Amino acid sequence: MQPKHYDITIIGAGVSSVFLAYTLMKQNEHVSIHMVDIGKELSERVCGLDQGKECTCKGQCCKYIGFAGLGKSEGKFNYTNDFGGELGRKIGKQSTLELMREVDEILCEFGGDVIPSYSTRNEVLSDRAAKVGLKVLSTEVRHLGTRLANEVFQKMYEVLKKQVSFSFETTIDTISKHEDGFHIQSDNEKFTTGKVVIGTGMSGSAWLKKQTESLGLHPGETRLDLGIRVEMKGNQLHSILQDTFETKLKIERETFSATTYCMNPRGRIIRKHQHGVVMPDGQNAREEDTPSANLNFSLFVPSYFPSHDQAMDYAVNIIGGINQGRERIVVQRLEDFQFNRKTTSLQENSVGPSLNGECGSVREEVPELYGMALEEFLACVEDLIGERVHPDTLLYGLDAKFYEPKLPTKENFETEVSNLYLIGDCSGETHSLSQAAASGIYLGKYLGKYLGNENAKN
Template structure:
């Protein structure tokens, strides 16, 4: 009969948890490990969204939760400190890079090396960008794709299940602390554990907020990225994109920093629905049967708020104001933007809009910080490419990238509650598959000495 007590229990079976469990298993053959997830086994994670249709799931969507979490979505692992989280700030940049190398070695050991990795680094471009007051963010990439990512994580599961107890489709209702550790009450029964690790990612944010309150854990600052999405001539950035598919550019000034995000050559702009608001989002050319002749990206400016509620209220107020209770997104020509006048028509515009949006004036509906950042960025970008941006370039408002509030943890990811740890995206330190996985390995090595 299965024991209901374990040395270490991990709630959430996403990427950070999978790599944590794998590392624990390798470093301590005696420790008993229990992994609990609200979702299903990887082999049972099917949803109509996977086939381009509508969600066919009951309850939480299997596209986002279950074994491997978002690891099976695109399986894109960016090995860098330049973006994708702030793990390097927490545990050291070199330590983070070393851990990400281990992540890649593990993926390759389970068949990920079928797809070769590639680098976005370009020394010549980096030097040119530096002269224009821009920084080129680069990374090593292992882009598995959905099918191979699923195969790799399934192989990892086959190894893990021989040593680890799994409870799928299990909802942890309450967590209480006691002298021996923790008592977990769930829909399938009660469990006890000495140490507890939570790795529920973005999908478990509401649940984690409730549990944190009952454990008297209080969140700190919350990051929010807002920015304008740009759609331009497909060849406008050819001089910097000729050697790489995507380039991430960063501009830093005393009052702000801004970074290009989700650059899509030949991609389209689509509507993104999140948190009850509608935003312009980029779609990769590979996701579309009829690619666009344009290029699009967002320029995000991060800001930090004292609380999650404050960050969300700010975003909802601005984006909700643009939406006007419907799915309204505004678009403005660059020439009109520079002249501070409304765009009245896009008839005959050289850059044909890939998204149907309302004509307007961004300066009237978008806070000055994001407008100023775009102006400064465009000035540097024009210096970098050696030409003026086409006046028919289109600007859409307003895109957003949301983050969870940070619950304070020490260097080993332990919270203010002893023996309770947070890893991956729910720690607030990682925002990418690679950094989430690295945080799992890091904690796995630390807890591996536990006996």
């Protein structure tokens, strides 16, 4: 019996892959598409972390893998070239913005328009910030929130099922190149395919490394962002947030650059589990029935390592040391941090912690670079808002944002192995839902046109 054959096999069912498959369907109704993911379909992606409890998953966590990938978490789509990846540098900034507009149109087509989009652009604030040494990064935002994101992607799934065949809870064991395309062996089946698109995101880094090495592909440098998460009085930044839901600020010095990430007015801090370590993560006020009175964000400092292994070893060593073999996250008052003394109690603290961390010394447990960046950043913020950052502000160590190592790809995302493509975060070009989705649309149009021409010839 001959194995099944597909025109295109997409490995990974995250955001980039979903938008790729949808675009392919629109471009060519006859192309056969197979999508494989190690996780579950969206309706079965249930984890205790979704209710603020401990992870209840067997194997990899359903919060991060499965249909829609990280798109189901908060569904925050930032439409900008200022941050979130380097897609603009690869295919052109204007093309990237146009593709992100298409991303938004598709989200709205499936019900995302019930949440209005908003802009963080503020020219007056940008001018003020520049005078104190800060840059304001701007974006258009469609923030779906977890419930709506799940509804939108579930509707997309129902449409995709009409033309796409899915294999969930399936691991691809081998990908081998042959003259007629690729032979693929999974733990469930064996099949052939003309083209392979990998969109496994951050969660599939170990698997991707194994597969690309077997195909003769070797990644280059890897980016890693680490930083302290800050929780302050909810009105502390009112003067710069009053016209926008979130403001992203950047500070640049000779020895570092640092950018605020995941700013959550009235949000809470929760535990984030990734790569075997536990970190403080921000949860938006829209995700909670009882929003907090605080504001939280992380200040990330990017670093670059020669390999993915070195980046991961560095992060896991530091954060794992803080965790101490459990879910420990250290928290320290800003004033204690500034005077280099341990925080021993938060009972009388005017900023009530939204996360039950362990009092201690962030300064002692976090590398000096990240504390120095935060101090210089907060000094600029004080100049910007015209007041002192409250001494009861809380600092949590240590948050991280992981990236995939970069593998060389052409403008169309094709690797050095013909007919093998990388999209989304695993390409190393995108670091956000919007740019990942845009990369999927971009490749979908290219492959749809290519396959259309091939079919015309036949």
